[in-house]
Amino acid sequence: MANNISEQIQELVDNNDVILFMKGTLTFPQCGFSSVVANILGNLEVPVKDINVLEDMEIREGIKAFSNWPTIPQLYIKGEFIGGCDIVKEMFESGELQEILQEQKIIAA
Amino acid sequence: MPITKEDLYTNIKNSFPDSSINIDDLAGDNDHWSVTVTSKYFNNKSRIEQHRLVQDAVKDSDIHALQIKTIPTTK
Numbered sequence: 001m002a003n004n005i006s007e008q009i010q011e012l013v014d015n016n017d018v019i020l021f022m023k024g025t026l027t028f029p030q031c032g033f034s035s036v037v038a039n040i041l042g043n044l045e046v047p048v049k050d051i052n053v054l055e056d057m058e059i060r061e062g063i064k065a066f067s068n069w070p071t072i073p074q075l076y077i078k079g080e081f082i083g084g085c086d087i088v089k090e091m092f093e094s095g096e097l098q099e100i101l102q103e104q105k106i107i108a109a
Numbered sequence: 110m111p112i113t114k115e116d117l118y119t120n121i122k123n124s125f126p127d128s129s130i131n132i133d134d135l136a137g138d139n140d141h142w143s144v145t146v147t148s149k150y151f152n153n154k155s156r157i158e159q160h161r162l163v164q165d166a167v168k169d170s171d172i173h174a175l176q177i178k179t180i181p182t183t184k
Contacts, residue, residue: 033174069157070164086177087156 005062013076016049017106021063022073026050033085034073040092041075044107078104111139112170124166125150127182135176143176151181 013019018041024030026038026048041048053060053072060072067074067081075082077100082088091097102109114132121130121144128148135141144163151159159179167175 068161070168081157083157083160087160090156090178 005058006066009059009062009066012049012051013079016076017078017104018046018101019049019051019076020073021051021053021059021075023052023054025052030054031072033071036085037073037075037088040088040097044092044098044101046101046107077101077106112142112172113139117142117144117167117170117172120170121146121163121166124162135174140172141174142172143178145178145180147180147182149182151179152183154181 020026020034020037020041022029022031022034022038024034026042029035029038038048038050051059053063063072063074064070069081069084071084073084073088075084075088082091082097082100088097091100098107101107114134117132118130122128125146125148127150128146130147131145133143135143146163150162154162156179159181160177163177163179
């Protein structure tokens, strides 16, 4: 992996409060797991920057190394890696995701 | 490449000897699995760390889809 990919990803993560690396887009997810996370965030009315990894093979492979996480989607909130589909779903169901988003002033309490 | 339920179980059990493991074949094709693992090895670890441990345990099997749920014993 070229260094500049990891720098490019770091910049994306730093410059977007909520960023989702996914297959497809928020409005047109192209994978069931990406779709679940997109739906949860849409449900909570969270402003999200979506990165379609299917359009960029370097980011698609780069994000896996960057996060040390083997699968897509991957959600970052305020620079912190939150997880993939299973974790985001679990945190949404337990209310933890909403808590983080409220603490970070991304959604209203 | 699909994996048998027994092999998947063995891989996980080897990494977490104390664990109780529940495995579901989601699509009936030995390639889409859901695993729930309860183990003391998850205690005091973040969810991401817990999932990484399970990912590591199965990393040599080429599974198309693996849904993971981890439960620490102290929860």
